[in-house]
Amino acid sequence: MLKNTPYEKEIVTIIFYTSGFFIVMAIVLVLFFYFSRKKITQKEIEKKDLEIQYQKELLSAVIITQEEERKRIAQDLHDDISSKLNIVALNSHLLTRPNLTDSEVLEITRNIIDLTSKALDNARKIAHGLLPPVLDKFGLHAGLQELCLEFSSLKDVEVHYNCNSNFSLLDNDRHLHVFRILQELMNNSVRHGKATTISILFEDINGFTNCTYTDNGVGFEIESSESKKGLGLKNIESRITFLKGTMVIQSAVNKGISVVFNF
Amino acid sequence: MDDFIIYSGYLLLLVNLILYSYSFFIKKKGISFYVVFLVFSFLLQMISEVLFLLKMNNLVLFNFFFIGQMVLLGLFYNKLMQTIRQKTFIICSIILGLMVLSVNFFLEPSQFFKFNLFQIALTSLLVVVFAMMHLYNILAGEKEFYYVTIGMIIYLLGSTVLFFVGNLTIGLSTEFKFFTWTLNAILVVLNQLFVLFEWKNSFYKKAVQTKLC
Numbered sequence: 001m002l003k004n005t006p007y008e009k010e011i012v013t014i015i016f017y018t019s020g021f022f023i024v025m026a027i028v029l030v031l032f033f034y035f036s037r038k039k040i041t042q043k044e045i046e047k048k049d050l051e052i053q054y055q056k057e058l059l060s061a062v063i064i065t066q067e068e069e070r071k072r073i074a075q076d077l078h079d080d081i082s083s084k085l086n087i088v089a090l091n092s093h094l095l096t097r098p099n100l101t102d103s104e105v106l107e108i109t110r111n112i113i114d115l116t117s118k119a120l121d122n123a124r125k126i127a128h129g130l131l132p133p134v135l136d137k138f139g140l141h142a143g144l145q146e147l148c149l150e151f152s153s154l155k156d157v158e159v160h161y162n163c164n165s166n167f168s169l170l171d172n173d174r175h176l177h178v179f180r181i182l183q184e185l186m187n188n189s190v191r192h193g194k195a196t197t198i199s200i201l202f203e204d205i206n207g208f209t210n211c212t213y214t215d216n217g218v219g220f221e222i223e224s225s226e227s228k229k230g231l232g233l234k235n236i237e238s239r240i241t242f243l244k245g246t247m248v249i250q251s252a253v254n255k256g257i258s259v260v261f262n263f
Numbered sequence: 264m265d266d267f268i269i270y271s272g273y274l275l276l277l278v279n280l281i282l283y284s285y286s287f288f289i290k291k292k293g294i295s296f297y298v299v300f301l302v303f304s305f306l307l308q309m310i311s312e313v314l315f316l317l318k319m320n321n322l323v324l325f326n327f328f329f330i331g332q333m334v335l336l337g338l339f340y341n342k343l344m345q346t347i348r349q350k351t352f353i354i355c356s357i358i359l360g361l362m363v364l365s366v367n368f369f370l371e372p373s374q375f376f377k378f379n380l381f382q383i384a385l386t387s388l389l390v391v392v393f394a395m396m397h398l399y400n401i402l403a404g405e406k407e408f409y410y411v412t413i414g415m416i417i418y419l420l421g422s423t424v425l426f427f428v429g430n431l432t433i434g435l436s437t438e439f440k441f442f443t444w445t446l447n448a449i450l451v452v453l454n455q456l457f458v459l460f461e462w463k464n465s466f467y468k469k470a471v472q473t474k475l476c
Contacts, residue, residue: 007434013380014431021384025420029395032399039399040402040403043403
């Protein structure tokens with residue numbers, strides 16, 4: 001009995017240490033899972049918050065753009081049409097005056113005809129700016145051709161347009177987004193980038209239509225906060241989201257801009 | 264068969280030592296304390312092997328190894344920690360652990376020549392806690408030293424229990440005496456394989472990528 005005592009003591013110590021070790025280990029593991037869960041939940045909340053923030057920014061960009069567009073249309077209507085129709089109304093009143101000579105009547109009538117045709121012309125231009133009829137009737141390809149022609153004739157910029165894809169008229173709703181994206185990019189290139197050459201290329205890659213847009217303008221620093229805040233870029237981003245496509249923008253100061261997106 | 268496992272463990276340790284030293288000194292990648300830990304492990308393994316061959320008691324070295332492992336791995340994880348609080352926790356734990364162990368050895372110097380269960384439990388637990396803290400830190404980020412940590416936790420959980428029964432196995436017949444050590448050798452090989460895999464994952468690919476650049 002006495003002989004066994006140290007041996008038994010040894011076994012008891014081992015049992016004590018082993019159980020103690022596993023109890024502490026279990027506590028460590030439980031703590032680890034508790035804190036990990038907390039951390040993961042926190043990360044997910046942060047991610048969702050970011051997503052919500054992004055959606056909010058997109059939404060506000062959409063609302064601001066809508067308001068700006070309304071303002072522009074209102075201004076166009078006021079400047080180009082209302083003012084002319086006002087003068088037409090004034091001239092029409094003049095016609096009702098008695099004792100007008102034939103030459104006066106002729107003069108006033110000519111004025112009226114002249115102004116109404118100008119107003120008509122402007123109304124057509126405004127309507128065209130809002131939604132080019134060509135795009136609606138003949139599809140994206142024709143719409144873009146017209147847009148490029150317009151830019152190269154009016155804005156003193158060389159536009160190379162190359163299309164290796166077929167655009168179906170059935171997809172016109174989606175193509176309107178593409179048209180708007182390119183319109184925005186070209187406007188930016190001319191207005192901010194002071195570009196003199198723009199090139200647009202469409203090709204089919206892996207079942208997607210890929211569009212490569214480049215210009216030789218002054219470019220911008222992509223990481224700068226100014227460019228991130230830009231309404232135009234946000235607008236483009238939200239359209240790409242609608243198209244379920246992806247977009248890569250590359251640019252640097254004085255290096256022009258290159259935008260590749262697919263849809 | 265037993266010898267084969269033990270020596271393949273040594274060989275893997277040597278390979279890892281060379282690979283990690285290469286990455287650290289030539290490519291300037293990795294953490295110094297880990298390389299020191301590998302050197303330390305290898306040296307102690309070799310010395311204890313020599314002592315074993317000379318039929319001398321190598322348990323002093325074994326106790327020394329556990330303390331060194333705690334300090335070096337503690338410093339290694341200390342480098343990996345992200346907040347001051349975590350770093351302070353690790354440093355304080357190491358200092359406190361060393362103080363408690365000094366008192367323990369001072370009170371019972373005989374513990375130096377056998378398996379000191381208290382020391383094994385304390386040092387292993389601290390390393391596992393540090394490793395867990397590191398796993399927590401890399402939950403949502405880059406998996407830095409992930410496999411090393413996993414390997415270390417598996418190894419420590421297994422081997423600690425084997426060492427607990429160490430004093431008991433000394434009294435067993437030669438037939439069963441080395442059974443626990445074979446198990447331990449398997450765990451060592453497993454741990455070293457994790458370390459090797461970590462090197463392949465974290466350092467080898469990067470080395471190739473740098474070349475491509």
